[in-house]
Amino acid sequence: MRPGTLPRLLQGTPNRPAAYAEHVATFGELAPRPDLIDELERAGLTGRGGAAFPTGRKARFIRDQRGHRKFVVVNAMEGEPASHKDALLLATNPHLVLDGAEALARAVGARDVVVAVARDRTATIQHVTRALAERPDRGIGLELQTPPGRYVAGEESALVHWLDNHESLPQYRPHRPVVLRLDKHPVLLDNCETVAHVGLIARYGADWFATVGVPGQPGSALVSVSGAVERPTVLEVALGTPLAQVLAAARADPAPRAVLLGGYGGTWLPARDLDVAYDLGSLAERGATPGAGIVVVVGHASCGIRETQRIVAWMANESARQCGPCAFGLPAIAQDLARLRDGGRDALDARRRLEQRCGVIEGRGACRHPDGVVRMVRTALATFADDVAEHESGRPCAGARAGTTVASVPRLEHERELVWE
Numbered sequence: 001m002r003p004g005t006l007p008r009l010l011q012g013t014p015n016r017p018a019a020y021a022e023h024v025a026t027f028g029e030l031a032p033r034p035d036l037i038d039e040l041e042r043a044g045l046t047g048r049g050g051a052a053f054p055t056g057r058k059a060r061f062i063r064d065q066r067g068h069r070k071f072v073v074v075n076a077m078e079g080e081p082a083s084h085k086d087a088l089l090l091a092t093n094p095h096l097v098l099d100g101a102e103a104l105a106r107a108v109g110a111r112d113v114v115v116a117v118a119r120d121r122t123a124t125i126q127h128v129t130r131a132l133a134e135r136p137d138r139g140i141g142l143e144l145q146t147p148p149g150r151y152v153a154g155e156e157s158a159l160v161h162w163l164d165n166h167e168s169l170p171q172y173r174p175h176r177p178v179v180l181r182l183d184k185h186p187v188l189l190d191n192c193e194t195v196a197h198v199g200l201i202a203r204y205g206a207d208w209f210a211t212v213g214v215p216g217q218p219g220s221a222l223v224s225v226s227g228a229v230e231r232p233t234v235l236e237v238a239l240g241t242p243l244a245q246v247l248a249a250a251r252a253d254p255a256p257r258a259v260l261l262g263g264y265g266g267t268w269l270p271a272r273d274l275d276v277a278y279d280l281g282s283l284a285e286r287g288a289t290p291g292a293g294i295v296v297v298v299g300h301a302s303c304g305i306r307e308t309q310r311i312v313a314w315m316a317n318e319s320a321r322q323c324g325p326c327a328f329g330l331p332a333i334a335q336d337l338a339r340l341r342d343g344g345r346d347a348l349d350a351r352r353r354l355e356q357r358c359g360v361i362e363g364r365g366a367c368r369h370p371d372g373v374v375r376m377v378r379t380a381l382a383t384f385a386d387d388v389a390e391h392e393s394g395r396p397c398a399g400a401r402a403g404t405t406v407a408s409v410p411r412l413e414h415e416r417e418l419v420w421e
């Protein structure tokens with residue numbers, strides 16, 4: 001593949017999965033790469049599932065674990081309602097994901113790969129099933145598993161717990177780093193997009209990977225753009241691309257009020273902060289991260305408090321409710337946001353309670369689900385400070401009166417509804 005060009009991961013025909021022969025014609029055969037972990041570290045690839053952990057370092061950690069058996073798990077659960085990137089990737093280049101998984105398995109000493117797709121994603125399940133059936137056997141066992149499709153089911157410990165024949169619940173892990181275990185054997189778990197990048201780096205190397213992107217964060221990333229946009233889109237962008245360019249590609253509201261970045265446990269960025277490059281370092285300077293590659297645009301016809309309340313109510317409902325912060329804290333936050341949204345006599349008290357509740361909840365769950373919600377709510381109160389002031393004074397803002405909502409809760413159905421760039 002030519003250096004410096006895009007698309008990489010989405011090369012091919014959107015929504016028509018490349019057959020194995022087409023895949024090899026596009027990307028070439030995948031030769032064994034004994035130095036893969038070094039190359040991943042040199043490439044600076046970071047995970048695309050949310051936390052941006054260095055992929056090479058994680059693979060090295062699992063390679064160094066003792067054990068006669070290990071597993072690689074490809075996390076294609078894509079539980080974020082505004083995320084469609086993994087579904088589109090598997091609808092376009094499923095064999096690139098499987099290549100990356102096989103290469104990782106060899107690198108860490110695993111013989112088994114499990115691809116996990118949420119049960120309700122019927123189109124994605126078909127694409128993966130077909131790809132597995134037509135793929136030549138290269139000595140690594142490849143298997144599809146379909147856990148229930150709840151938001152927390154994609155959290156790594158919940159996913160491995162389910163694969164290990166238990167409930168789909170996140171596990172409390174006080175000490176890190178933690179080795180996830182399946183049938184007592186070490187597991188390397190990576191996001192579906194991350195694994196597809198591995199499929200490319202295994203072929204073309206770290207220097208090729210860095211021919212797009214910025215020095216601090218080389219490479220490309222998939223971004224799902226939705227909300228107040230004319231064309232909800234999944235884009236493959238070079239890291240370091242101006243966010244304005246990402247918004248323009250989806251024909252976003254030309255003067256948005258704000259965007260939600262990273263996902264429903266992400267960060268609101270106000271209009272004044274949108275002149276930023278889309279990469280880890282630049283977004284960190286504004287207190288945000290790319291997260292799972294999600295951008296939700298909110299225009300002036302919508303109320304930021306109303307959007308935030310809808311998202312928190314959904315997140316509260318999706319939690320596993322096994323810890324206090326999720327069982328009691330998130331519903332209480334959703335309720336306070338509803339009071340603030342309605343702008344009645346309770347609005348001022350609700351606002352004060354919100355700040356208090358966020359402080360109490362933070363860091364107290366078994367997983368990071370409630371922390372994400374707290375971050376999103378705090379940044380909402382700052383980003384939509386004007387709305388908050390109007391609601392507190394008893395007058396819901398124009399957006400709340402209009403009642404226009406843009407954040408997709410619940411999710412859009414399947415990748416067919418997407419427009420590809």
Ligand SMILES: Cc1cc2nc3c(=O)[nH]c(=O)nc-3n(C[C@H](O)[C@H](O)[C@H](O)COP(=O)(O)O)c2cc1C
Nearest residue numbers: 047048049075077078079154155156190191194369
């Ligand atoms: C509540 C919650 C839900 C998550 N859901 C997903 C998901 O659907 N897909 C995913 O790849 N990662 C999800 N993650 C992140 C995973 O736990 C894990 O960090 C990630 O899959 C690791 O892959 P990466 O290193 O390639 O990013 C979730 C995390 C949390 C806290």
Ligand code: SF4
Nearest residue numbers: 320322323326365367
């Ligand atoms: S913090 Fe919430 S989502 Fe995470 S394990 Fe506890 S109840 Fe479940």
